[in-house]
Amino acid sequence: MSTTLIAVVGAVVVLVAVYVSWRAGRLDRLHIRLELARESLDAALVRRTAVCLELAASRVLDPATSLVLAAAAHEARTAGTEEREHAESDLSRTLRAVVDQDRFRDRLSADPAGRELLAELDTAVAKVVYSRRFYNNAVGVTRVAQRRWLARTLRLAGHTEYPGFFEIDDDPPKVLAAG
Amino acid sequence: MRIGIVCPYMWDVPGGVQVHIRDLAEALMDDGHQVQVIAPAGDDAALPPYVTSVGRAVPVPFNGSVARLSFGFLSAGRVRRWLREGRFDVLHVHEPFIPSVGLLACWVARGPIVATFHASYGRSRAFSVASPVITSVLEKITARIAVSDAARKTLVEFIGGDAVLIPNGVTVGRYSHAEPLPGWDDGEVIGFLGRMDEPRKGLPVLLEAFSLLAAEWPRLRLLVAGPGDAGEVLGRVPARFHDRIGLLGMVSEEDKVRAYHSVDVFCAPNLGGESFGIVLTEAMSAGAAILASDIPAFRKVLGDGEAGALFATGDAASLAREAAALLDDPGRRAGLSEEARRAVRKYDWSTVARDVLRVYETVAIPAGVEEDEES
Numbered sequence: 038m039s040t041t042l043i044a045v046v047g048a049v050v051v052l053v054a055v056y057v058s059w060r061a062g063r064l065d066r067l068h069i070r071l072e073l074a075r076e077s078l079d080a081a082l083v084r085r086t087a088v089c090l091e092l093a094a095s096r097v098l099d100p101a102t103s104l105v106l107a108a109a110a111h112e113a114r115t116a117g118t119e120e121r122e123h124a125e126s127d128l129s130r131t132l133r134a135v136v137d138q139d140r141f142r143d144r145l146s147a148d149p150a151g152r153e154l155l156a157e158l159d160t161a162v163a164k165v166v167y168s169r170r171f172y173n174n175a176v177g178v179t180r181v182a183q184r185r186w187l188a189r190t191l192r193l194a195g196h197t198e199y200p201g202f203f204e205i206d207d208d209p210p211k212v213l214a215a216g
Numbered sequence: 217m218r219i220g221i222v223c224p225y226m227w228d229v230p231g232g233v234q235v236h237i238r239d240l241a242e243a244l245m246d247d248g249h250q251v252q253v254i255a256p257a258g259d260d261a262a263l264p265p266y267v268t269s270v271g272r273a274v275p276v277p278f279n280g281s282v283a284r285l286s287f288g289f290l291s292a293g294r295v296r297r298w299l300r301e302g303r304f305d306v307l308h309v310h311e312p313f314i315p316s317v318g319l320l321a322c323w324v325a326r327g328p329i330v331a332t333f334h335a336s337y338g339r340s341r342a343f344s345v346a347s348p349v350i351t352s353v354l355e356k357i358t359a360r361i362a363v364s365d366a367a368r369k370t371l372v373e374f375i376g377g378d379a380v381l382i383p384n385g386v387t388v389g390r391y392s393h394a395e396p397l398p399g400w401d402d403g404e405v406i407g408f409l410g411r412m413d414e415p416r417k418g419l420p421v422l423l424e425a426f427s428l429l430a431a432e433w434p435r436l437r438l439l440v441a442g443p444g445d446a447g448e449v450l451g452r453v454p455a456r457f458h459d460r461i462g463l464l465g466m467v468s469e470e471d472k473v474r475a476y477h478s479v480d481v482f483c484a485p486n487l488g489g490e491s492f493g494i495v496l497t498e499a500m501s502a503g504a505a506i507l508a509s510d511i512p513a514f515r516k517v518l519g520d521g522e523a524g525a526l527f528a529t530g531d532a533a534s535l536a537r538e539a540a541a542l543l544d545d546p547g548r549r550a551g552l553s554e555e556a557r558r559a560v561r562k563y564d565w566s567t568v569a570r571d572v573l574r575v576y577e578t579v580a581i582p583a584g585v586e587e588d589e590e591s
Contacts, residue, residue, distance in 0.1 A: 093349075100323050100353045101287030104315035105276055112277075127277035134276040138288040 060185075061193045067179045068197055074172040078203060081168040082125055085161040086110045089128065092158060097151040102135055125165075126206040132162065136210035162209045169203055176200045217576060219244060220304035220585065222295070223255035224316035226273050226284050227263060232384075233310055233334050236363070239387050241266060243569035254298045254317060256286040270294045270317050278315065285316040296324045296587060304585040306330060306576045312354060313374070322353045327585040330575055331357045333379065336366035351375070356588075358579045361572065380575065384494055385568030388560055391473050391501035397439075400462070400478035404436045406539060407479030407504070409472065409495055410486075412444025412463075418485030418509060419444075423452040424532035425485075429539060430457045436543070441467045441475045476502035480549065481542050484508040487530055493517050500524070500560035505549035507538055523559040524552055 092098065093107035109124075109131035116124035135141070136158075145151035183194045223237045234255070241251045245266070253266055256273035263269060270291050273284035295317060299307070308330045309318040322329060360379035362368035368379050395401075406426065410417040419440070426438050430453075440449065441464040450458055467475060476482065482504035484496050488511050496517050499506055506524030508514040518524035525542060528534040542549055561567065 096349055099287065099289055099292045099320060100349050101285070101291070101315040101317075101319045103349050104319065105278060105285065105287055108278055108315070131276055134274045135288075138274075139290055141288070144289050 057187070057191065057193075060187055061191075064179075064182050064188060064193050067175070067182050068194075071172075071175040071179050071200055074168070074175040078165075078168040078172040081161070081164040082113070085158075085165050086114045086128065088154065088158050088161045089132070090114075092154050095150060095154060097145060097148050097154070102138075105131055106135055122203065122205045129206050129208060132158075133208065133210045162207075166207050166209065169205065169207055173202050176202050217306065217573070217580070218250045218302065218304045218584070219252070219576065220299065220302045220307045220321075221251060221253045222307070222309040222318050222321040223253055224285070224309075224311045224314045224318040225256065227253075227255040227257040227267055227269070228261035229284070236332075236334070236384055237310060238264075239385060239565045240569055240572060243385070243387075243565040244573065246566070247569060247573070249573075252298070252302050252304070254295060254321070256284070256291075256317060268294075268298050270298075273316070283314070285314065287315050287320065291317060292320045292324055292591075295320050299325055299585065300587060302585075305580050307585045308332065308572075308576070309357075311335065312357065319350070319353060322356050323591045324588055325585050326356065326588040327583060328359075328576075328579040328581055329357050329585070330359045330361065330572075330579060332361040332363060332382075333367045333371050334363050336364065336370045359575050361575060382568060382571045382575070383563070385565035386494065386497040386501055386560065386563050388501040388564045391476060391498050392503065392557070394470075394473040394477045394502070396478040397464075397471065397474045400437075400439060400475075403480065404433060404543060405439055405479045405481075406436065407439045407475060407482045408441070408485070409475060409482075409499075410442045412440060412442050412446075412449050414444075416487050417442075418487045418530070419449065420452055421485045421487070421509075421530055421532050421535060422483050423449065425535035425539065426461075427453050427457065428532065428536040430460060432540070433543065436460065437462065439475060439479055440464065441472060472498075473502065476504050479504060481539055482506050483535070483539070484514060485535060486511060486514070496524070497560055497563045500556035500563075503553045503557045505542060505552045506556060507535070507542060509535075517559075517563075519555070519559050523556040 089106050089110035093103040093110065109128045113124040113128040142155065145155050179200050182188060183199060188194055221237055221241055223234060225231050225233055227234060237253060241253055244251050251266055252268065254268045254270055256271060257263055257269040258272060261269070270286050271294065273286045275282050275284050278285065306328045307321060307325050309321050310332045311334055312318040312322050312331045354375060360371065360377070361382050362371055362379040363382065363384050365381065368381055371379050408419060408422055412419050430436055437460045439462045443466045446463045449463060450461065453461060464471070464475065476499050482499045484493060484506065486509050493514055496506065496508060496514060500523060506518065508518060508524055508526055509529040510526045511529055515526060518526065525538050527538040
């Protein structure tokens with residue numbers, strides 16, 4: 038009788054251990070996915086800023102447009118964690134104001150350098166939209182996993198902080214959206 | 217002289233730069249010059265005949281707030297056409313640091329270009345990223361004017377070099393005559409004009425002094441014109457005096473002039489920072505008896521107390537003492553008023569415009585302003 042009990046208890050312990058380690062492994066994989074998504078979002082934002090700065094310095098724009106764009110890109114590049122969402126949203130708004138001007142795309146496309154920059158901008162803007170969506174998905178799943186009773190009780194997340202969504206206005210300019 | 221003036225901000229939206237340009241343009245025209253202005257403006261804005269619209273300005277984040285600016289190829293094209301048709305001797309741009317029509321005009325023009333700098337920035341992150349494109353455009357400016365020491369300092373820090381200082385003018389004639397506001401035409405009124413919630417304007421000092429005075433002067437009233445929170449203002453004064461305070465809030469240009477004519481003593485209790493007291497020169501034009509804080513800028517404008525009485529800055533007791541002395545002495549008030557009207561003449565736009573004209577004459581060349589083919 039006692040051997041049966043030991044066997045049952047042992048089986049339960051093993052099952053629990055397997056379950057816990059499976060949950061922990063899953064959380065770990067989610068954290069890795071989240072980390073990768075964060076890096077790709079960061080890369081997309083940095084790249085968008087870089088294209089904006091290059092466009093601003095390219096001499097294909099008039100100086101006022103250059104200055105508006107350079108100022109917004111500079112704000113985005115130098116913003117701390119706290120202000121970053123705000124600064125990136127401002128850059129999106131500035132880009133819309135700049136690119137949505139009448140005949141802007143035609144004017145830029147007339148110049149080979151301008152055409153190239155416009156294509157690059159198109160890609161960079163789209164990638165910000167995608168990578169932010171993927172990042173926020175990863176945040177959502179990770180948050181649910183971290184909030185589970187087991188994860189909280191056994192501190193499966195370790196020192197990983199509770200992830201926050203990245204909320205910005207990243208609507209692309211009209212001509213890019215259509216193009 | 218044929219003069220082309222470029223305004224970076226919406227003509228039909230009130231603002232200091234717009235008022236400056238309007239007054240300067242009109243003073244120059246009164247002096248017999250031909251003046252054209254180009255500015256962004258709403259589609260249905262009623263513009264004076266000398267103003268050409270460059271189209272609507274676009275709201276865009278700039279330097280920490282949302283500004284309405286006019287940029288882009290289309291605007292540049294309109295400035296170019298205006299420049300070609302105007303055949304100006306001198307081009308006068310305002311705020312060329314702002315990415316709007318002023319910067320565009322510098323870009324498309326070549327020849328004598330005068331620039332006036334209005335704003336002062338603690339820092340301009342926008343300008344710290346200025347690309348060679350912008351620097352090369354700004355290098356085309358032949359003469360620089362700053363409207364204040366602060367604006368001049370900003371300029372020196374950002375692009376180096378210096379500027380001549382020509383302060384804002386005041387159109388004295390616009391203020392000299394007006395009827396008092398209804399209900400404010402009988403005796404013993406102290407007046408204040410400015411933002412109620414900006415501590416540097418010093419309203420709390422005046423409110424404290426008024427609380428001291430009101431007990432002794434049963435007919436004394438306080439007239440406050442300017443935007444801000446009324447509750448906060450009244451909270452600083454005992455409740456029994458509340459019905460003796462009139463808060464007008466934001467006032468129209470016309471009511472502002474009438475407010476100057478409704479007071480026996482006009483008080484400017486600023487705690488500092490005011491590099492040029494535009495409110496003070498307006499009150500002087502209206503011939504108000506002025507009581508101002510003893511900050512250097514005010515002391516200078518008021519001729520060391522000849523054109524207006526002074527009190528110790530930030531000191532409510534001193535303000536109350538001086539105000540009581542003025543209220544007691546109509547003869548002294550009349551003397552200050554007369555001296556103020558005389559002293560303000562050197563700040564009149566006709567005088568200031570003559571200084572600006574000297575700058576134009578210094579840089580003008582026979583070829584005048586041409587289109588820059590490289591832009």
